[in-house]
Amino acid sequence: MVTLQHYLILSAALFALGVIGVMVRRNLIVVLMSLELMLGGVNLTFVAFSRYLGSIEGQIFVLFVMVVAAAEVAVGLAITVALFREKGTINVNDVNLMKW
């Protein structure tokens, strides 16, 4: 029998993998994809709770998370394109003009 805990542990693991990807990798594309991993884990949490508590609101929120994630990916990739055009690199360590 698959309980709610199974799904929650799986989405916690997905979220943790996304956190590792955002913090460790320096390629901007991979950082954006790890961000999507974190959002995917959160989506799984919402849908699992929606199922086990019998309420549809969790899935409504998942729809809105997907909308925001798609918009964020579009803008993030546009920033990547502009960055590559200006500096020729997508290494996040090189984007340090605002570093004090």
Place this chain on the structure above:
Amino acid sequence: METLMFYILAAITLMSAFFVISLSRPVHNVLFMILTMIGLAGLFALLHAEFIAMVQLIVYAGAVMVLFLFVIMLLNLDDLRLPNQPTPVRWLMGAVIALLVVIMLVPVIRALAPTAAPAAAVGVTNTESLATALFTTYLLPFEIASVLLLAAIIGAVILARHKSPED
């Protein structure tokens, strides 16, 4: 049967997610991300959320990841191997912090009593119950979401266009 499907899909999703963050060529990362999204869609279908599963396949695996591939191919980022891949020390620090994040979640997960899922509702499809709630109670966030998408489109076009000489 459901338990077996859950473990298979969970294994696929976690393995692909691990490859997403660890491989060195961006194209490989994107391909494994597509596999992760397919695994997640399977998990949504297992949770009787068929509409969400299909939307996940169309939006995430079909649009967002293809957008990633476009950008990688357009800018020829696949050849741009970053020198000195993250050192093992950096991986270890990342793993420790992620472990701390998960440890914070463990008491919450254990506090919930393990129950079986309630019986799936018959007669009302997932799409119908979603639509009933989305277009009555949550109509305003729905309209705001379309304005948000419009803002994102305009922002992405402005950010990524070529600067003409007279700008």
